[in-house]
């Protein structure tokens with residue numbers, strides 16, 4: 625997907641750089657962490673003259689990604705603001721991975737946009753903000769940002785460059801999580817050529833699956849049961865399922881960041897359900913997740929009604945109304961965007 629011209633631009637932007645900063649999106653997922661850490665390890669191994677590569681995330685990553693090589697050195701916006709300002713002030717090159725607009729780095733948006741050094745965006749979301757970076761590598765058809773990062777690394781004209789084991793692990797994590805363990809967005813044959821490359825680089829894919837998907841707490845699994853048994857509402861005419869949770873309900877299950885990951889996909893296991901919506905009351909806003917199957921876009925709905933966006937079949941948004949008013953806003957609008965048949 626990535627053109628030779630883009631690779632050339634990237635190589636020249638890298639020339640002589642010493643302090644590299646990698647930003648990724650709020651509530652980082654496996655693709656955000658995987659693309660960032662994967663690139664960090666690769667640059668450290670292969671590019672002469674680099675003194676430091678720092679990964680920065682706006683909010684904490686979930687516990688099921690804490691095992692990733694290098695995760696312990698990631699700076700978190702909500703906890704290490706002073707450290708982030710310090711590294712930002714000396715950065716001479718910035719990568720923006722897995723997001724296409726400043727808003728997606730939350731409270732770090734001001735820091736990011738005020739940096740004057742060159743910026744490179746690598747992303748697979750629709751409608752990237754072309755002003756955000758000097759080099760925009762945006763391919764919404766890519767199954768994951770990790771796919772684009774590995775393609776880019778494979779094309780970099782650095783003699784003797786090697787794929788570090790840590791990069792292979794990180795990239796596989798992003799490919800696996802962004803495709804629901806290769807259940808969707810995963811028909812690209814090159815994806816499987818990449819997996820073969822990563823296996824040859826020494827990854828244990830079964831172990832990575834176990835690290836990410838088999839590490840739930842008791843509370844988390846009971847929370848899933850509660851969502852499906854007590855909270856799921858079905859709107860049969862529009863093949864839609866809705867789960868909405870208040871902050872009190874989240875507290876009952878000792879809700880941690882990342883605990884909702886994947887639950888929104890579950891109603892799609894029902895034959896007749898083609899749209900799934902998950903709404904939860906966060907500290908300062910209502911967070912919404914939208915999923916769909918096939919030719920049923922949810923990103924337009926997310927953008928127009930809930931100030932969000934994302935992919936055709938996976939999008940997110942937010943609301944600053946009450947939970948009840950947010951659910952009402954959803955109920956008043958979804959028929960205009962969702963298909964009946």
Ligand code: 5GP
Nearest residue numbers: 913914931932933934935938939940941942
């Ligand atoms: P999730 O439901 O997992 O939070 O997000 C699903 C997808 O939509 C992800 O690819 C995520 O990057 C994107 N997304 C989530 N929230 C927003 C948002 O507020 N704005 C935009 N543009 N994309 C979002």
Ligand code: MN
Nearest residue numbers: 655722769802
């Ligand atoms: Mn992604």
